[in-house]
Amino acid sequence: MDLSTAELRALLDITGHLHEASSCSVLDRPEVAEKLGSLLHFDLAAHIQWGRDGIHQTRPSALWGRDQAMRGEYQQYFHGVDSIAQCLTGSFEPVVIERKICRSDWGKSEYFTDFLCRHKAYPGISLRLPDANGMLLDYRFSTSDPNKRFGDRETLLLSLLKPHLLNAHQLRVIQEVGEVGAAADAGAHVPTFMLDGKSPPLPNAKARAIMIGLCMEERDALYQQLTEAANGSRHGQWKGFGFCVERLAAPDGPALGCRIHLIARGVGSSAWFQQQFGVTVREGEVCHLMLKGMSDKQIALALNMSYWTVRTHVGHIMKKIGVESRSAIGLAALEAGGSLK
Numbered sequence: 052m053d054l055s056t057a058e059l060r061a062l063l064d065i066t067g068h069l070h071e072a073s074s075c076s077v078l079d080r081p082e083v084a085e086k087l088g089s090l091l092h093f094d095l096a097a098h099i100q101w102g103r104d105g106i107h108q109t110r111p112s113a114l115w116g117r118d119q120a121m122r123g124e125y126q127q128y129f130h131g132v133d134s135i136a137q138c139l140t141g142s143f144e145p146v147v148i149e150r151k152i153c154r155s156d157w158g159k160s161e162y163f164t165d166f167l168c169r170h171k172a173y174p175g176i177s178l179r180l181p182d183a184n185g186m187l188l189d190y191r192f193s194t195s196d197p198n199k200r201f202g203d204r205e206t207l208l209l210s211l212l213k214p215h216l217l218n219a220h221q222l223r224v225i226q227e228v229g230e231v232g233a234a235a236d237a238g239a240h241v242p243t244f245m246l247d248g249k250s251p252p253l254p255n256a257k258a259r260a261i262m263i264g265l266c267m268e269e270r271d272a273l274y275q276q277l278t279e280a281a282n283g284s285r286h287g288q289w290k291g292f293g294f295c296v297e298r299l300a301a302p303d304g305p306a307l308g309c310r311i312h313l314i315a316r317g318v319g320s321s322a323w324f325q326q327q328f329g330v331t332v333r334e335g336e337v338c339h340l341m342l343k344g345m346s347d348k349q350i351a352l353a354l355n356m357s358y359w360t361v362r363t364h365v366g367h368i369m370k371k372i373g374v375e376s377r378s379a380i381g382l383a384a385l386e387a388g389g390s391l392k
Contacts, residue, residue: 054207058208061089062211062212065083068080068082068219069216070215070222070297072226073222073226074223076098092201093176093194094195095172095175096191096193098188098189099188101186101188146177147176148177171195173196173197173199174193175191175192176192176205177190177192178190178209178216180213180216180217180220221293221295221314222297225240225241225295240257242257242258242260242312242313242325243257243258243313244277244311244313245308245310246278246281246311247307248281252278256329257325257326260325260329261313261325261331264331264333265332277294281296281308281309283296290322290332291321292313292315292316292325292326293314294313294314295314296310297310297312313326314326315327319339320339321336323335324339324384328383330367331367337354337365337368338384341377341380342384365380
């Protein structure tokens with residue numbers, strides 16, 4: 052399916068917004084929500100965030116409905132009761148809800164769907180995205196127009212927007228953690244590189260820590276991937292990290308470059324230890340294998356290094372994490388990650 056020039060321009064405009072730092076969800080940002088609504092032809096939307104167990108919502112939906120009364124009723128009676136979610140399990144691609152639940156049967160269902168019928172909200176399209184920490188982001192777009200049908204066009208548009216919506220969520224998390232930590236730089240707690248298009252990528256302290264021990268070829272490969280991500284040519288990943296791109300611009304002025312944050316994939320992974328505690332790549336690998344229950348001798352065999360090199364790494368890790376025993380490393384990881392699933 053071909054998109055019109057106007058649709059492509061709208062997509063580029065929206066993706067630009069999704070790469071700007073914000074502590075608000077996408078649907079709580081009027082300039083983004085309005086443009087999304089115009090492009091996808093929806094006027095009702097929700098952003099629901101599910102926990103790792105796939106059942107509990109960890110925060111209220113950002114928006115469900117056209118007015119405060121509708122949102123209030125949803126929060127009071129239907130928050131956490133969602134029969135539609137059962138039809139969407141396992142899919143991380145855009146799903147036209149009406150292809151799962153026939154519109155003629157919409158009024159026969161109970162609980163949450165009764166709420167939609169009463170408020171004249173008609174089936175739309177859903178997009179579920181897993182984030183790096185095992186949370187599930189559930190975007191719902193619906194309509195109050197009984198003649199509107201969602202289909203292949205909206206599916207294509209959401210497929211194109213998918214990585215950018217995830218990028219916006221990751222930027223939001225980075226911003227929130229930065230604000231809680233009162234950091235001058237909201238990205239100071241994750242490995243971050245500053246790119247201005249003129250000089251080599253400039254790493255922050257966490258990024259410098261993970262680069263220790265990298266050979267020149269590995270650094271060059273990383274810099275090349277960062278440059279490609281900054282140019283928008285790819286959504287890359289490197290040694291267990293995904294790239295989160297934050298565009299920088301002066302107020303009402305030209306672009307100043309971008310920051311690329313490295314987001315660890317999976318709590319307890321090598322990359323997660325590097326992001327969380329500032330250990331090196333090799334030390335992160337040692338931490339990850341320790342959590343799997345390996346002894347120092349087993350780790351030495353797995354990583355093709357001597358036993359005493361592993362012991363040296365363990366000593367450095369304990370110092371960086373601030374613990375005094377090998378077993379305390381796992382406890383510190385549990386406290387930092389909440390769960391090591």
